[in-house]
Every structure is written in C-alpha cells, then in structure tokens.
Amino acid sequence: MRKPEILAPAGNWEGLSAALKAGAEAVYFGLDKLNQRSLKKNFSMDELGEIKEFCAEHGARAYLTLNSIVFDEDIPYVEEVLHRVKESGIDAVIAWDFAVMTKSLEMGIETHASVMTGIANSVSAKFFENLGIKRIVPAKELNLEQLKRLKRNTNLEIEAFVHGAMCMAISGRCFLSHEVFKKSGNRGECYQVCRHEFQVVIRDLNPNAKGAEYVLGEDYVLSARDLMTLDIIEHLMFLDAWKIEGRSKNPDYVYMVTKAYRTARDALLEGSFNEKLRQELIDMVSRVYHREWDSGFYFGKASFGVNESVAKEKKVYVGKVQKFYPRISVAEVKLEAGDLRLGDTIHIIGKKTGVVRQKVESMQIDGKPVEVAQKGSVIGLKTVDKVREGDKVYLIVEVEKEEELTARA
Secondary structure, three states, rough: OOEEEEEEEEOOHHHHHHHHHHOOOOEEEEOOOOOOOOOOOOHHHHHHHHHHHHHHHOOOOOEHHHHHHOOOHHHHHHHHHHHHHHHHOOOOOEOOHHHHHHHHHHOOOOOOOOOHHOOHHHHHHHHHHHHHHOOOOOOOOOOOHHHHHHHHHHOOOEEEEEEEEEOOOHHHOHHHHHHHOOOHHHHHOOOHHHHEEEEEEEOOOOOOOOOOOEEEEEOOOOOOOOOOOOHHHHHHHHOOOEOOOOOOOHHHHHHHHHHHHHHHHHEEEEEOOHHHHHHHHHHHHHHHOOOOOOOOOOOOOOOOOOOOOOEEEEEEEEEEEEEEEEOOOOHHHHHHOEEEEOOEEEEEEOOOOEEEEEOOOOEEEOOOEEEEEOOOEEEEEEEEOOOOOEEEEEEEEHHHHHHHHHHHH
C-alpha cells in the first residue's frame, strides 16, 4: 500500500511549528511575494535556512511556493530567491509560471507543478514530466478515476488536496478580485470576493420575453464549501501526497487538521482504521473554523452556497507564559485577559511551540493549589509538553456553551 505524504500549510512560524508537532512530513510556505497568499505575513528570504533546519530536525521536507504569474520585472527577484533556495537546501519549489520552472530546473532544484497550472489530462502531465518536473498537483476539478489515470500514465508523483477551502474558479485562476479591487488573485492578492452575497441574474434569456429576468442564484451562490475527505479517505491512498489547504488559517486549525489526517493515514497503513475512528477524526476537524463540508470533485460536482463558519469550538485569549521550568514541566502564566478553572481546555501557542492542547489539571498561586484563577493572577500551570516564554494561552470554548463563558466572566 502506498504511503501518502502528509503535506501541511505554514503561513508563519506558529503554523509551521503546529504542523510539525501534529505529524506533518512536509510543509509548504511562501515568501513576501509571488505566492498565492501574498497578502498574508509569510516568511522572509533570510529565514529560508532556519526553516530548512527546523524542518530537518523534525524529519520533514520544506517546499517553497512560487506559484504566481511572473512578469519580466520579477525575474531578478525569482533568480535571487532560487539561489537562496539552493544555498539553504529547501527541498522543492512549487511553481506555476514556466519562467520559475525553467530557472528552478536549471539550478537542479526539485520542482513541483502547482495546481494553478490546471493539469487535467495525461498529455499535459507528460509534458511537465518531460520538462523535468517531479511532482504535479492536478486540477482540483478531477475525479478519482481521472487522477488514477494520471498516476497510471506517467511516472510523476501525484499530490492532491484533501482538506480546506475551495475556490469557485477553475483551479484557483480567478479574476474577481481584479475586477472589483484591481488586485489580482493570480498574483496572490485574492480579496475573497466570492465569499460575499451575490444575486446572479440572467436577463433576456428568452428572446420572446424581452426584459424578463431569470435568477440563477442568490445569497452565497459563488462561495464554495470547504473540502473534507475523511469520509472517503481510504479511496485516496493511491496518491503520493495529501495536501492540506490553510496557509491563511491559525495554528489551531493547522494542528488539528494535520493531526487528523496523519492519524487516518497511519491507521489505514496499520489496518486499524474503522468507522469509530473516522467519526472521532471528523469531530476533531469540526472543532476549528470551517464552512459546510463537501468531498469536492472526487465523486462528482462540488457544492456552493455557504459562507458561515460552523466550527464547534472557538478560542479566547487569557494570558501569556512568563517562564517555563522544564524539569517539572510547569509554566508561569500571567492571566492578562481572563480566568482559568480546573478542567478547562486550553491551547498554548508559540513560534517554536506550535500548539499544545491540554486540560488544566493543576494550578497554583504562590505555591498553593487553586481550582479557580482570576484575571490578573500569576499562576503555576502544569503542562503536558514543553512551552516557551512569550507563548500565548487561550481558553477553548464550545460554541454551544459560549453563554456559560459570558456568565462566568
């Protein structure tokens, strides 16, 4: 049985750490320009070496996304980035533009073809294989049989998305942001125009009824549902890599989703995957931000028409780690914004910590055990993993019980 690589998103250091802690075997990330999340913070070119080293410490690969349209004036920047990629040992570059692919391959850098290339058939796939591309991310619109055909007809590695937001345009090549805001989604400046309410009207559809209007759709008609494949995950074991969307998402999302798919993959390999585990993992990914679920195009047409989050949990900032004592695994936490109680679920999030999820099992104030710690207190908190000075502490609240949080404030 094939062992798909668990490929997770990293939009910043917290997300990178969360992905690796959750079991990602590779991460993909972008710099400040020429990637499909250029509006976000991303990483700097000077951090490439540190990223590679940090991933290597966790036995993971690092892929840089340069998957944007490139103009002539961008070529010097592309060349500079690729030289730094080569020097730092970044494992691969994910590219869309042929200029990036050509120069990356000329430098001997492993190169993957982005989903933005829209590869939808074996002839196109063979073209990229002959070019020297090692891995492709085919068009999102392909079904399972079409993906399997690409695998049979080429020697390419096939990577496909298994979870996350889906675009209303063909493989992400959208012009809505450019039309509305003069910002190109094809240059990484998507303003999520499709997530707003629309009324789509066709006028004069019937030549015999001039002025007549046909309402094709309204409300969130352009907003695609989120991809979630845990309910069909056993059908995706033929892939070489399972890709999780989410470089714009917070570390909690990255951690929970990556952990769920890593657990599913490992259980399938071990032969221990069952319906009980499947439901537990679906519940796990349901805790974090998401729209209504859909299985994408794997078994047919994807669905549209939703916008709201249906997450089961939300996080509320309560304080910050001031010190950590590793010998006894205790963090000194200043409760700057809220209270904590024994039994609460918390996330501790930091640049190199990623996400630590745990129950509050033990708290002390001035060396004395307490069951409730009020805002403004400095507490000793027993932790289940290493945390660091400056890490932020969040209380995790079930959305259905949000009123209880207000009542106890």
